[in-house]
Amino acid sequence: MADAASRLNSLAEQMLGAPLPVRLRAWDGSQAGPPGAPTLVVRNRRALRRILFKPGELGLARAWVAGDLDIEGDLYTALDGMAALIWERGEDGRTLRQAVRDPAVRAAARELVKLAGPPIPPAPPCEEVRRRRHLHTRGSDKRAISHHYDVGNDFYELVLGPSMVYSCAYWEDGGTLESAQRDKLELVCAKLGLKEGRRLLDVGCGWGSMALHAAREYGVSVVGVTLSQEQAVYARKRVADEGLTDRVEIRVQDYRDVTDGPFDAISSIGMAEHVGAERYLEYASRLYDLLTPGGRLLNHQIARRPQRDESAYNVDEFIDAYVFPDGELAPIGTTVTQLERAGFEVRDVQALREHYARTLRQWVANLEADWDRAVRLTSPGRARVWRLYMAASALAFERNRIGVNQVLAVRTPDSGASGLPSRTRTWQG
Numbered sequence: 403m404a405d406a407a408s409r410l411n412s413l414a415e416q417m418l419g420a421p422l423p424v425r426l427r428a429w430d431g432s433q434a435g436p437p438g439a440p441t442l443v444v445r446n447r448r449a450l451r452r453i454l455f456k457p458g459e460l461g462l463a464r465a466w467v468a469g470d471l472d473i474e475g476d477l478y479t480a481l482d483g484m485a486a487l488i489w490e491r492g493e494d495g496r497t498l499r500q501a502v503r504d505p506a507v508r509a510a511a512r513e514l515v516k517l518a519g520p521p522i523p524p525a526p527p528c529e530e531v532r533r534r535r536h537l538h539t540r541g542s543d544k545r546a547i548s549h550h551y552d553v554g555n556d557f558y559e560l561v562l563g564p565s566m567v568y569s570c571a572y573w574e575d576g577g578t579l580e581s582a583q584r585d586k587l588e589l590v591c592a593k594l595g596l597k598e599g600r601r602l603l604d605v606g607c608g609w610g611s612m613a614l615h616a617a618r619e620y621g622v623s624v625v626g627v628t629l630s631q632e633q634a635v636y637a638r639k640r641v642a643d644e645g646l647t648d649r650v651e652i653r654v655q656d657y658r659d660v661t662d663g664p665f666d667a668i669s670s671i672g673m674a675e676h677v678g679a680e681r682y683l684e685y686a687s688r689l690y691d692l693l694t695p696g697g698r699l700l701n702h703q704i705a706r707r708p709q710r711d712e713s714a715y716n717v718d719e720f721i722d723a724y725v726f727p728d729g730e731l732a733p734i735g736t737t738v739t740q741l742e743r744a745g746f747e748v749r750d751v752q753a754l755r756e757h758y759a760r761t762l763r764q765w766v767a768n769l770e771a772d773w774d775r776a777v778r779l780t781s782p783g784r785a786r787v788w789r790l791y792m793a794a795s796a797l798a799f800e801r802n803r804i805g806v807n808q809v810l811a812v813r814t815p816d817s818g819a820s821g822l823p824s825r826t827r828t829w830q831g
């Protein structure tokens with residue numbers, strides 16, 4: 403009789419309607435599949451049950467997080483090959499969900515599960531968030547943010563490096579992650595036309611990098627708001643260390659509770675993904691109201707592609723359960739429309755998709771280079787979640803499934819004088 407890996411390989415081929423692009427290693431050490439390809443390791447019966455009976459994204463993610471399923475070799479090649487097979491129809495025209503309902507497939511799957519031995523103890527709990535719908539109240543947003551950001555500043559230092567910027571960098575030719583993050587902050591400051599003595603609000607200030615850069619390099623006064631206590635403590639220390647306490651104030655505050663406008667400029671970098679479709683107009687309107695006439699907003703945000711049938715859009719189950727419990731992506735056209743509806747004049751949209759892919763690959767490399775410490779600083783499950791989500795996101799940017807854009811918008815006064823230069827080479831008004 404064929405060994406476990408060969409049986410699993412032919413069953414997977416039957417389910418997917420195409421050969422597996424990865425090698426397989428089963429719980430008993432047997433191997434099958436293309437030599438030299440990355441190896442999908444199926445460690446036990448629990449992983450097998452998830453693959454065979456509930457092959458959706460969440461089932462696979464649970465097996466991955468618990469360590470029952472692993473990938474050895476190049477993670478990107480493996481994910482890229484498998485994603486295409488899992489989400490697209492096989493050569494026989496069936497989806498994976500249709501294939502697993504096939505009685506012949508189910509019978510073969512049951513045989514294989516018996517072969518994998520008796521049940522093993524349940525996997526350790528792995529910090530999965532369940533909720534019914536995106537509420538985006540102040541309380542639910544704070545809990546969601548805490549789930550993602552309050553996992554230890556040391557862990558984020560290891561992944562993000564000394565810049566502590568958690569958004570897409572701007573890569574000129576060559577350059578390091580550090581210099582690319584600095585160039586991104588510089589690009590934002592230039593677009594906002596910052597000048598000494600002006601007032602900047604940085605919503606979603608993270609660990610304070612933008613606030614520090616703007617205050618240090620442009621002499622502006624900055625208010626930075628975040629929902630994460632750990633981020634605020636860290637950012638305040640950086641501000642004090644640089645002697646900038648007279649110019650930078652970091653608050654643990656929801657952007658909806660900022661009332662001490664007006665500001666000359668607002669930056670929102672990697673924050674609007676947390677706002678949610680239902681609240682987006684409210685978000686845009688609040689920022690509009692906080693700006694002085696002629697004030698500028700730079701909104702830097704991940705976008706998804708629009709669907710032919712928007713009602714069929716599903717949030718990404720894995721990201722939703724493990725990574726960003728309340729994140730919601732919108733197409734760029736929707737964002738621009740909502741900003742316009744709030745009263746803004748949208749002046750410029752810059753797509754930075756490839757820049758985010760490169761940034762994410764660098765974060766994954768940082769994580770992999772110091773893996774054991776990353777596991778110690780968080781937990782094996784969380785380190786595995788971060789590695790998978792960042793690698794899968796890099797691929798999604800590379801394959802143009804998602805994008806990221808900087809939108810420059812102005813609260814143009816009734817006179818129509820936007821204050822922007824007619825040529826945008828310098829961005830200064």
Ligand SMILES: C[S@@+](CC[C@H](N)C(=O)[O-])C[C@H]1O[C@@H](n2cnc3c(N)ncnc32)[C@H](O)[C@@H]1O
Nearest residue numbers: 567568569606608628629630656657671672673
């Ligand atoms: C991906 S991080 C980006 C941090 C920073 N802008 C950067 O580029 O490094 C998102 C930030 O948005 C903040 N955030 C999310 N929802 C918020 C809200 N409702 N009010 C204030 N900050 C919020 C989070 O606390 C976090 O600091």
